[in-house]
């Protein structure tokens with residue numbers, strides 16, 4: 001059994017969350033090594049994954065949301081005053 005692009009992209013999420021069997025990991029890894037399109041998908045998901053994990057380990061989601069909102073408000077205030 002060999003994964004095609006559709007199948008690989010479907011498994012990238014599980015792959016990053018260590019939810020695949022050993023055989024599936026082999027298929028995904030083999031496909032990623034030979035396919036730029038799926039590798040880009042993997043990189044993107046990997047990046048988003050890491051960003052979320054970093055943010056979550058530092059501040060609780062509620063606090064993070066408020067921080068982001070405060071940043072947006074101060075940015076908008078800055079634009080208004082300019």
Ligand SMILES: [Zn+2]
Pocket residue numbers: 004005006008031035036037038039
């Ligand atoms: Zn592919």
